[in-house]
Amino acid sequence: MNKLKKDILAWITVIIFIVIIFVLYNRLEDQYMDLGEDAPIPIELHPLVEEKKDILLEQASNLDIEVVIIEKTRSIRRQNELYAQGRSKQGDIVTYARGGESYHNYGLAIDYTLQDENGEMIWDTQYDGNGNGESDWFEVAELAKNLGFEWGGDWNNFKDYPHLQMDFGLSINQLKRGLRPSYEENKE
Template sequence: MRILVNFLKFLLGIIGIGFLFFYVIPYIENEAGPSFLQKEDVPIPDTLHPVVQENKVKLVNRAEEKGIAVVITDGHRSVGEQDTLYEQGRSEDGRIVTYAEGGESYHNYGLAIDFAIETKDGRVVWDMNYDGNDNGQSDWMEVVETAKDLGFTWGGDWENFKDYPHLQMDFGLSIRELQYGKRPDVEDYAK
């Protein structure tokens, strides 16, 4: 009985702390001034961030110098487009290709691109072993290495869901920060 009472006290304490952190403190901060949890009314971008756009072009050009034809298959994606893609493999036919709903993807904020490789015969492939430039290395991984040199992070390095065609520049911002209106400045990140 004593163990049950102590467990209930512990549980009530956790619930109280959660209530305080998520409801009381943000309310007090919002009354007194800005809060890190306060959502700013900032429009979602409708194009790629200029630095991402510039590095996308550099990626394609540097890969071409290595004899690799990179195809950018996706860039900025609207919230509606993201929701449609999210439904694939769920309420729509096809396999699941994303776990991010609208507003939960770096694509929605113009900070991500997806790529594929064009073969010598003109096919677009997502083959990570293809070596079209015949140098003994995977063209895919050569593109990934080049992208990382340009400042992109690769979805293939993610722990949980591997997204091998995905490249992003998050500028140190989380999805939550982006959802709350924080945006990277062009001047702060231009090289």
Template sequence: MKRYRKDITTWIIIILFLIMLFFLYNQFKTDRYINQGKDAPLPENLDPVVTEKTEKLIEQAAEKNITVAITETVRSNQEQNALYEQGRSEDGRVVTHAQGGESYHNYGLAVDYALRNHNGDIIWDTNYDGNNNGEGDWFEVADMAKELGFEWGGDWSHFKDYPHLQMDFGLSIDQLKRGHRPKHDKADK
């Protein structure tokens, strides 16, 4: 009987410890964002960390003789809905599966990129090797972006979005819709 009580006490202590760890983890995680409420306005500009990392990406690419063109940053819900209709009710091919409010672009947390060739034309050729190093410049840029903390849409399994780079800062679209926004400190930069 004593052994049985000792086993139960041990398990209760383990479970309480795990609950405490879970609570502390979630507390830390919630300190990483600000809740501006469900009616929070959508940002009009890129998040400052996304801006900084995008600028670093452009600089790093230039050091490898790759010219990156940022083709898209923040989108309104109306712009996102219009893009969503492309390839559906409008002419063109489908380029997104996200409607207004469903894209990290709507929250200033995503950019789209392309390349500039030697003539200065913007191109979306993933095989283009303008720096003649035997690697597609597109994928070199994607690798640099991932090293800077971006998620690359080309890694997605459900829909490949090769121009897309985003930083979600641990926030889901549902949280962003509810008004949560990233909170940055100096360590994030």
């Protein structure tokens, strides 16, 4: 009987410990992010992403590189349309993210391209419009990374050269659950 009591006490201790860890984890997560089950899908860029985008455009311009933002926040519907491209619709595959699975859906990503002096969009990642011997695409990517963006051109499985995102340490699953990065705690 004494051994049985010890075993039960040990299991109760383990269960209490797991519950405490779970509660502390959720409090920590909530402390750094706005949490709401019904958190709406943003229709605009997160304020910090917007700020950093503007800085990126200015820094690129200072290097004589004209950057054009071609995509910001996307609706779930628009994301699903892009996902269908190259699958059930004509065109090349441009994304592996369905609606709700892209940082664009949460106002945390932008896509860019370059523009030449004639106003033509440049998709050639080797383009050197400012004549400094370096790819303008890669120069813009470096500027963006220095501002805190993650660049899709660094991804291993699917190179998405136009894509820049700031995930604020949040996974897509967390965003789907309603977690949102706060502005003040992420501002530098």
